Amino acid sequence: MVTREGILWLALVLPFFGSLGASFLPVKARNSAAMLAGLIALAALALIVSLYPAVADGAVVKSRVEWLPSLGLNLLLRLDGMSWLFALMILGIGLLVVLYARYYMSPNDPVPRFFSFLLAFMGSMLGLVVSGNLVQLAFFWELTSLFSFLLIGYWHHNESARSSARMALIVTAAGGLCLLLGILLIGKIVGSYDLDIVLAAAEGIKTSRYYVPALILILLGAFTKSAQFPFHFWLPHAMAAPTPVSAYLHSATMVKAGIFVLIRFWPVLAGTELWYLIVGTVGLITFVIGAWAAVFQQDLKSLLAYSTISHLGIITLLLGLGTPLGLVAAVFHTVNHATFKASLFMAAGIIDHETGTRDLRRLSGLFRYMPYTGTLAMVAAAAMAGVPLLNGFLSKEMFLAEALEFRDGSLLDTLLPFVATAALALSVLYSLRFIHQAFFGAPATDLPKQPHEAPFWMRLPIEVLVLICLVVGVVPAYTIGPVLDAAVRAVLHENTPYYSLATWHGFTRPLLLSLLALAGGTVAYLLLRTKLNSAGGAPVIRYFKGRRMFETVLASVIGASRRLEEMVGTRRLQSQLRILVAIAAFAALLPFIPAGYAIGSERITPVQPGFAAIWVVGALCAIGSAWQAKYHRLAALILMAGAGLVCCLSFVWLSAPDLALTQLLVETVTTVLLLLGLRWMPKREPQQWRRGRAPRSVLFRRGTDLALAIAAGAGMALLSFAMMTFPIGHTISRYLVEHAYAEAGGRNVVNVILVDFRAFDTFGEITVLAIVGLTVYALLRRFRPARESVRTPEQQRIQNAFDDSRSERDRGDTLTDYLLVPRVVMEWLFPAFVAFSLYLLIRGHDLPGGGFAAGITMAIALVLQYMAAGTRSVEERLRVKPLSWMGAGLLLTLFTGLGATLFDSPFLTTWFRYADVPLIGKVPLASALLFDLGVFLLVIGATALVLIAIAHQSIRTPLRRRDMELISRSEGEV
Amino acid sequence: MIATPDLPLWAAIVVAVLTISGAIVTLAGAIGLVRFDTFYDRLHPPTLGSSGGTILLVLASIVCFSVLRTRISVHEILIALFVTLTTPVTFILLARASLYRDRIEGSPDAPSIDGED
Amino acid sequence: MEVVLALGIGVLTASGVWLILRPRTFQLVLGLSLLSYAVNLFIYAMGRLRVDAPPIVGADGTVDPAALTDPLPQALVLTAIVISFAMTALLLVVILASRGLTGTDHVDGDDE
Amino acid sequence: MMNGWASHLIVAPVLLPLLASATMLLLNERQHRTKNAIAMVTVLALLAVAISLIVETIDLGFSGGSTTRVYLVGDWTAPFGIVLVADWLSTLMLLLTSILGVAALIYSHARWDRAGPRFQTLLLLQLMGLNGAFLTGDLFNLFVFFEILLAASYGLLLHGSGAQRVKAGLHYVAINVATSLLFLIGVALIYGVAGTLNMADLATIIPGTSGAELTLLQSGFAVLGIAFLIKAGMWPVGFWLPRTYAAAVPPSAALFAILSKVGVYALLRVYLLLFGGDWGWTGNFGEEWLLYGGIATIIYGTVGILAARTLSRVAGYCVIISSGTLLGAIGAGEGAVIGGVLFYLVSSTLGISAFYLLLELVERRGSEASVRAVVEPVFEDEYTGARSLAGEDEVGVVIPASIAILGGGFVFCALLLAGLPPLSGFIAKFALIQGLLDLRDGIAPAIWVLVAMLIVSGMATLIATTRAGIDLIWTPSERQPPPLRLAEAFPVGLLLLVCLGLMVFAGPVMLYMDRAGSSIQDRQGYITSVLGAERASKEERGPRER
Amino acid sequence: MRRWFRYPLMTLGIFLMWLLLTQSFSPGQILLGIAVALIASAGMSTLRASSPRVRNWSKLAQLAAFVAVDVIRSNVAVAKIALSPSRDRHSAFIRLQLELREPHALTLLALILTATPGTAWVQYSRLDGALLIHVFDLVDEETWIHLIKARYERLLLEAFEP
Amino acid sequence: MSTLLLTWAFLLAQGLLGIALLCAAYRVVAGPRAQDRVLGLDSLYVTGMLMLLVLGMQSGRTIYFEAAFVIALTGFAGTVALAKFLMRGEVIE
Ligand code: NA
Numbered sequence A: 001m002v003t004r005e006g007i008l009w010l011a012l013v014l015p016f017f018g019s020l021g022a023s024f025l026p027v028k029a030r031n032s033a034a035m036l037a038g039l040i041a042l043a044a045l046a047l048i049v050s051l052y053p054a055v056a057d058g059a060v061v062k063s064r065v066e067w068l069p070s071l072g073l074n075l076l077l078r079l080d081g082m083s084w085l086f087a088l089m090i091l092g093i094g095l096l097v098v099l100y101a102r103y104y105m106s107p108n109d110p111v112p113r114f115f116s117f118l119l120a121f122m123g124s125m126l127g128l129v130v131s132g133n134l135v136q137l138a139f140f141w142e143l144t145s146l147f148s149f150l151l152i153g154y155w156h157h158n159e160s161a162r163s164s165a166r167m168a169l170i171v172t173a174a175g176g177l178c179l180l181l182g183i184l185l186i187g188k189i190v191g192s193y194d195l196d197i198v199l200a201a202a203e204g205i206k207t208s209r210y211y212v213p214a215l216i217l218i219l220l221g222a223f224t225k226s227a228q229f230p231f232h233f234w235l236p237h238a239m240a241a242p243t244p245v246s247a248y249l250h251s252a253t254m255v256k257a258g259i260f261v262l263i264r265f266w267p268v269l270a271g272t273e274l275w276y277l278i279v280g281t282v283g284l285i286t287f288v289i290g291a292w293a294a295v296f297q298q299d300l301k302s303l304l305a306y307s308t309i310s311h312l313g314i315i316t317l318l319l320g321l322g323t324p325l326g327l328v329a330a331v332f333h334t335v336n337h338a339t340f341k342a343s344l345f346m347a348a349g350i351i352d353h354e355t356g357t358r359d360l361r362r363l364s365g366l367f368r369y370m371p372y373t374g375t376l377a378m379v380a381a382a383a384m385a386g387v388p389l390l391n392g393f394l395s396k397e398m399f400l401a402e403a404l405e406f407r408d409g410s411l412l413d414t415l416l417p418f419v420a421t422a423a424l425a426l427s428v429l430y431s432l433r434f435i436h437q438a439f440f441g442a443p444a445t446d447l448p449k450q451p452h453e454a455p456f457w458m459r460l461p462i463e464v465l466v467l468i469c470l471v472v473g474v475v476p477a478y479t480i481g482p483v484l485d486a487a488v489r490a491v492l493h494e495n496t497p498y499y500s501l502a503t504w505h506g507f508t509r510p511l512l513l514s515l516l517a518l519a520g521g522t523v524a525y526l527l528l529r530t531k532l533n534s535a536g537g538a539p540v541i542r543y544f545k546g547r548r549m550f551e552t553v554l555a556s557v558i559g560a561s562r563r564l565e566e567m568v569g570t571r572r573l574q575s576q577l578r579i580l581v582a583i584a585a586f587a588a589l590l591p592f593i594p595a596g597y598a599i600g601s602e603r604i605t606p607v608q609p610g611f612a613a614i615w616v617v618g619a620l621c622a623i624g625s626a627w628q629a630k631y632h633r634l635a636a637l638i639l640m641a642g643a644g645l646v647c648c649l650s651f652v653w654l655s656a657p658d659l660a661l662t663q664l665l666v667e668t669v670t671t672v673l674l675l676l677g678l679r680w681m682p683k684r685e686p687q688q689w690r691r692g693r694a695p696r697s698v699l700f701r702r703g704t705d706l707a708l709a710i711a712a713g714a715g716m717a718l719l720s721f722a723m724m725t726f727p728i729g730h731t732i733s734r735y736l737v738e739h740a741y742a743e744a745g746g747r748n749v750v751n752v753i754l755v756d757f758r759a760f761d762t763f764g765e766i767t768v769l770a771i772v773g774l775t776v777y778a779l780l781r782r783f784r785p786a787r788e789s790v791r792t793p794e795q796q797r798i799q800n801a802f803d804d805s806r807s808e809r810d811r812g813d814t815l816t817d818y819l820l821v822p823r824v825v826m827e828w829l830f831p832a833f834v835a836f837s838l839y840l841l842i843r844g845h846d847l848p849g850g851g852f853a854a855g856i857t858m859a860i861a862l863v864l865q866y867m868a869a870g871t872r873s874v875e876e877r878l879r880v881k882p883l884s885w886m887g888a889g890l891l892l893t894l895f896t897g898l899g900a901t902l903f904d905s906p907f908l909t910t911w912f913r914y915a916d917v918p919l920i921g922k923v924p925l926a927s928a929l930l931f932d933l934g935v936f937l938l939v940i941g942a943t944a945l946v947l948i949a950i951a952h953q954s955i956r957t958p959l960r961r962r963d964m965e966l967i968s969r970s971e972g973e974v
Numbered sequence B: 001m002i003a004t005p006d007l008p009l010w011a012a013i014v015v016a017v018l019t020i021s022g023a024i025v026t027l028a029g030a031i032g033l034v035r036f037d038t039f040y041d042r043l044h045p046p047t048l049g050s051s052g053g054t055i056l057l058v059l060a061s062i063v064c065f066s067v068l069r070t071r072i073s074v075h076e077i078l079i080a081l082f083v084t085l086t087t088p089v090t091f092i093l094l095a096r097a098s099l100y101r102d103r104i105e106g107s108p109d110a111p112s113i114d115g116e117d
Numbered sequence C: 001m002e003v004v005l006a007l008g009i010g011v012l013t014a015s016g017v018w019l020i021l022r023p024r025t026f027q028l029v030l031g032l033s034l035l036s037y038a039v040n041l042f043i044y045a046m047g048r049l050r051v052d053a054p055p056i057v058g059a060d061g062t063v064d065p066a067a068l069t070d071p072l073p074q075a076l077v078l079t080a081i082v083i084s085f086a087m088t089a090l091l092l093v094v095i096l097a098s099r100g101l102t103g104t105d106h107v108d109g110d111d112e
Numbered sequence D: 001m002m003n004g005w006a007s008h009l010i011v012a013p014v015l016l017p018l019l020a021s022a023t024m025l026l027l028n029e030r031q032h033r034t035k036n037a038i039a040m041v042t043v044l045a046l047l048a049v050a051i052s053l054i055v056e057t058i059d060l061g062f063s064g065g066s067t068t069r070v071y072l073v074g075d076w077t078a079p080f081g082i083v084l085v086a087d088w089l090s091t092l093m094l095l096l097t098s099i100l101g102v103a104a105l106i107y108s109h110a111r112w113d114r115a116g117p118r119f120q121t122l123l124l125l126q127l128m129g130l131n132g133a134f135l136t137g138d139l140f141n142l143f144v145f146f147e148i149l150l151a152a153s154y155g156l157l158l159h160g161s162g163a164q165r166v167k168a169g170l171h172y173v174a175i176n177v178a179t180s181l182l183f184l185i186g187v188a189l190i191y192g193v194a195g196t197l198n199m200a201d202l203a204t205i206i207p208g209t210s211g212a213e214l215t216l217l218q219s220g221f222a223v224l225g226i227a228f229l230i231k232a233g234m235w236p237v238g239f240w241l242p243r244t245y246a247a248a249v250p251p252s253a254a255l256f257a258i259l260s261k262v263g264v265y266a267l268l269r270v271y272l273l274l275f276g277g278d279w280g281w282t283g284n285f286g287e288e289w290l291l292y293g294g295i296a297t298i299i300y301g302t303v304g305i306l307a308a309r310t311l312s313r314v315a316g317y318c319v320i321i322s323s324g325t326l327l328g329a330i331g332a333g334e335g336a337v338i339g340g341v342l343f344y345l346v347s348s349t350l351g352i353s354a355f356y357l358l359l360e361l362v363e364r365r366g367s368e369a370s371v372r373a374v375v376e377p378v379f380e381d382e383y384t385g386a387r388s389l390a391g392e393d394e395v396g397v398v399i400p401a402s403i404a405i406l407g408g409g410f411v412f413c414a415l416l417l418a419g420l421p422p423l424s425g426f427i428a429k430f431a432l433i434q435g436l437l438d439l440r441d442g443i444a445p446a447i448w449v450l451v452a453m454l455i456v457s458g459m460a461t462l463i464a465t466t467r468a469g470i471d472l473i474w475t476p477s478e479r480q481p482p483p484l485r486l487a488e489a490f491p492v493g494l495l496l497l498v499c500l501g502l503m504v505f506a507g508p509v510m511l512y513m514d515r516a517g518s519s520i521q522d523r524q525g526y527i528t529s530v531l532g533a534e535r536a537s538k539e540e541r542g543p544r545e546r
Numbered sequence E: 001m002r003r004w005f006r007y008p009l010m011t012l013g014i015f016l017m018w019l020l021l022t023q024s025f026s027p028g029q030i031l032l033g034i035a036v037a038l039i040a041s042a043g044m045s046t047l048r049a050s051s052p053r054v055r056n057w058s059k060l061a062q063l064a065a066f067v068a069v070d071v072i073r074s075n076v077a078v079a080k081i082a083l084s085p086s087r088d089r090h091s092a093f094i095r096l097q098l099e100l101r102e103p104h105a106l107t108l109l110a111l112i113l114t115a116t117p118g119t120a121w122v123q124y125s126r127l128d129g130a131l132l133i134h135v136f137d138l139v140d141e142e143t144w145i146h147l148i149k150a151r152y153e154r155l156l157l158e159a160f161e162p
Numbered sequence F: 001m002s003t004l005l006l007t008w009a010f011l012l013a014q015g016l017l018g019i020a021l022l023c024a025a026y027r028v029v030a031g032p033r034a035q036d037r038v039l040g041l042d043s044l045y046v047t048g049m050l051m052l053l054v055l056g057m058q059s060g061r062t063i064y065f066e067a068a069f070v071i072a073l074t075g076f077a078g079t080v081a082l083a084k085f086l087m088r089g090e091v092i093e
């Protein structure tokens, strides 16, 4: 036993499965794709139709699946009379469109994709109308935007299809986001997104302070989708889509989604002054503009598109009136419009298909070639024009009756009947023009194709729709009556007004206006028909070029963004660093603004003369370095080394021997490193300003930078000074000091922290070193020196030239002589370095030192050899394999740390014992030493890798001849 | 504040004299470094610090710690040894480099390459 | 001593900041190096300044935490020294590569 | 405390990649296959570890116990040693990281790992840094892991070399080195006042601070916060981000998607742990700055994305928008939003990652190829052992419908990033906005602006992606579409599939996010778990003098 | 195995250095010192450094004594000049021809000349043994040349070369 | 007495060495040529090392020795590199 809920679910998911299935069909599988789509649509239609009894009596089919309960978002399917009516249109017309498309689309088109999109779109529309949760509604809403985008852009090889699709997507998706926001506001007001709960809270919503924003946001959503002024412009351009798509999207589905939302929210949003004002006015303007523009179109589909806009305006206007009867009329006209507009689009498609053109000026006398199609189009157009005995007439009558109703005497109210009649006359005019221009008159001679009657299966959908127009128009009460009633009741419930669905109500004022419109339209056509053919566009309206405006707006938004981006952003590193420093300084300052700057009570240590002296030196060096860095790089480097030395001395002074040791070693390596780099830097000449001095902008920039630098310096000084004047309160160091020897077996607490308490930091730190080594290695593999740096340095060229010029000398003798003494000394020193580095390694746990200092020391020893003996010479003798050393070091630390896990202790738990060795006595054995050994290996590897990788650039030979030539040419220049 | 070690007076006098004279020698070198006019002249005074100054201070340190810890403390010798080994290397390389640079620029301070001036 | 150290930190920071705001790559490297000196001293200073109290436990293992300077900032500085050394090396190589590929030593890879 | 190997699972996300990379360092460049295998096994193992950790979290969490699992590295108790903490949030981030890792690694096999040496090693080390940063409970250790992940990201960014990359790399390195200095200053100030680095310990000590010391502490946190914000790419300190990410090779960029989130993560963690909650003095410290900064960042991202001329820049500004959204929401929220924030974080990270992988495939059709090109070797010894890119292009499975697949993937990415259905971006944005609107009774003007910017930025994303996507995918091209390899399509599909999963299982996922959100605000629970963690060995350690 | 014992002098030196560094003569440190010294000298042998062959240690001792005296003397002399206000002093380069060729001996000579205040080793050419030194306070060039050749070079020649 | 003597002696020595450092720093800052600066730097290193020796005596601790030793052993590496750079335009060939 299948439940109603189950049927509803099945109907909803079927199109999506069909879509998925179609997307996997082969490109040429035209028939199977169409068959699949048709069957899916038919099945879903049958399922929905089968649910009619459930909704006919005003009941609601609801099914709920928990999805995101914490946010009130559940999948809630809700089928009432209104949704059923829309579902019927969606699936019914969908089925007909599938049938039509099977014959319309060219055999060369990859139609499975087309049908896949179409089914997905159908499913999304269906999901939208059966949503019982507002967020879910917004979800499906955006899906319809998406799939309509794909459908409109289906012929994407065509530029206009692409841009139209994009325009439609942007407009409708933006509207969708507004709708979502509006819905969220509704949710905030009501506390739920459940449609039933929301509908029950009408009063609360209208009196809420969020009513206005919610209303405006929701209307934005509806208006964009339903192509209401001023968002109507996307619709005519969407005609770039294949005609079946137009027939579907612009009759029964896409554009009706906005109408559906207006109807859905009608009970809770309508009835206020604001609603009437906005919705009514917008509807009226759309109605008139659409009709006016439709008259002047030369393209069949454009004419239909503008007429769609116009009719959507009628429906919106009716809803805007806020009366129950207006709603009834709106719903009725929605259905009627769907039927006649779908059939007209299909007819237009047949004309296009058969003649190869849609230009009304070229078309003529087609009736003799395609009488069936002509007849069908005539009936449909008559329905559109509101000719009696057709469905369009009925809803138009209702509309006019509502328009004549007195409401508040406002301008809108007073003008409405006249404007409506005039606009309806226009719709008569364009309907007439459509038929007369295309089917009557002399047979056209210059058509691209010889027209024939369309095949039966292509005409069939139109026949069905036209039949509906006719039947509804003749016997409305027996056909559309109950369905309309169920739909309207689902919205209005007990407020449902009395209305009569009859063809004849007697000679009423609406009928009079109706006839006036018919007559006026006909007369106007007779008078203007030739002039219309030469019209270049709709007068007045033509200047409102929606698309161009859209594109202009978009382009200017983008242009403005580009200018703005340059204004609020920067790509310059200096500016970025300036901002960074300023912001950081400001952030650090912020807490002091309310609190003020205060220092603590701790007694200040008296100054020692030596310390003061070294800091005078330090300051001199630092400032000198800053001063010299641009033009005297070497000087700046030397000065920086001086500042570094002062830091080291300070560390010694301030009871941090480990720091001093490490910093000294690092200092040395850094100096060598930067010197290695200097070789590849360009020569700098002091900048010559035109008038002998820097321009004002430069001076200003320097002034700002100077101020920033001083501010940052002062800030750091003040912060550190304040901190040093506070007594130490709670600190974990106390524990570390107390437990360093007792539990970790080391007397040098700093080293114990590094290899035990916080060994994980050290572990990470050496990983950084390894990564940097790797990165440097990788980057330098692809090193490409600058042109002027490729050749050997000037000094070497001169010295080589000197050697070459003396017969007794060989090239390189100058160098050999130069390095004679250093080379010997460095050979002598090498074992001393080795011993000292082992010393640092072994004693680190108890006294200053450790794996890092030891590793750097070894690396310095290595680099000294490179300096004294040259790269090739060293590498002939030593096996320098930094990558392997690094890997081994990392693995050693890792396995040392992992060793603990064997004893069920966490990673890096250290192990420490004294072992009694005969003769020697107690020997300390600590896993920390092993860990430090790993660090040692890694540091040698990484440091050596970096230094050597740079050094290697000097001895590499360029790969290509071009580079070789470049070098020899520049050698020759000297 | 640093707690100055407590030495017997004789040792204190020896240490004080050695320390101060070491410092004076070093300072003399530094003053020379500032005072003299050409690079080659300035090359010499710093060696006061690396020879005399270092030796005197190392001796002071040896005396100081040997007395303080009542056992011979001579590891400071290593400092003197390595300073003597390493600083000349810099001077030698630097002097030659300076010679090269002066010759390229035709400075009158530098002698010609082969001595046939 | 505190004042001297604070002033020293300040001068190093100011020089470093001035340099990192300059347009040439070498200035940038030097600036960051000077800044890292300043930051290292700053971290040290956060453990308060102590003269002649190295964090080394006596040979007999007796401990008086109050008599020793705070060892933790020193350990942090050691880690920071290593990392900033690594980063200086990396930055230098990037600068060399940039110099080679763009032909200039301007930090933006283009001269004005 | 320690019970068997399972207890070491927490540290595995850090150790596994290191083990693999150290081993790979010992292999030479000809052993490409072995290295591929090691890397692949490692990322899969990481994924497995992350999954088992998150399953454990869920098990513990829904059985009512504390999910905060603490690992005492080196077996030192909490404030004294370094702790790793696995809880709702960190396990989530681990999983996210490992998913990105798998995707990036597979993708790189198609060609990118051969654009320069040692790509996989760097990738694994990047994962190690990320995992460590997510796990650690120690402020300075966080710095160390930040450095690891940064160092690796430098390597990954510069992978393949080339002027564009090196120029961007120069800025990236310089700014991050400066940022690291700020990090150090902040941590140092905090330590100077609080005397501890353990985050849980800090949370217990900070409330007792007052007076001038408090001001110093706040100053430290402000500087630290700026460091995090720079990493997160907040305006006006995030200008480096789009250009940097655009310059990286796709698998690197895909991994970078989570880098900016590390800053957000750190902010969330530190901020909520130390400043969240209801105690007077810090209640609003910096909150509004975060909100305004977030809004400014979204605006900048929106402007940038509209201005962007290339897809990679579009993606870069997506990152900016995503960061701004997160920062703004954190700044606006009092905790109720955090669930949504986390959902958005996960969803946008996956989306951006997929987008970066995809855009290269898409742009390969277009003209922008030069940007991503790899520098040719200059020196003779360039390719000792390494393999060149040339001539290997035709290997791999050629999928005929490549354009359709690209198009589909592209559409999904665009929708994901714009916050439109059907993927998780919609839910994420919905959850965020709903959280923001529900915060207080009224809606403050700044919140209105934030919400409006969320919508506008989504729109701008849509405009930018459709413009580029239509140009690149729909516009007919003379050139034959290059073959799409399985190794390239699969990771994109994987990431999008995860997003789809987030959408379909939004309920349980959001439940997880909410629990994660409330857990990071449960300061007391965190403090109790971390400071109460017991050592493995009860016995006294140390030198036994026998 | 050879490479561990190739430089006995150096090994001994390193061993002494180790003991000085550790300031301990415990059996453990002595063993460790031996091990380190062997490792260090093995490291040196990988450099394939040439080993100096000293023929006559007494000459070296004599040289050391001379140098010690000269260092003290020249320290005083240079310090005086540095501190005295007068600028009455003549510095100059001196060229001389060395017969010494042994690299280690040359290095020793260079170190002695440079470490002693007042003289500096500037340029040396292996090809012809021409040496350029700079003298701080040159009174008589011949005296200097004689001093270097007779006091230092002769002793070094006797110590190193057969 | 001896403590007082030593205190003043060490402070005096510190002061003298401090002036020496300033002199060396003057050379580093003022140049005029690069070789002068290198010379000044070398002098800074040596004088700084001597300062550490004084500091060591002043404190009676031997742990300052290592720092001084490191300067003695490795301090020249930087200046050697600088000197070689001046001569050859390249540190490692
Ligand atoms: Na020759």
Ligand code: NA
Pocket (backbone or CB within 6 Å): B044, B047, E113, E114, E115, E116, E117, E118, E119, E120
């Ligand atoms: Na000399």
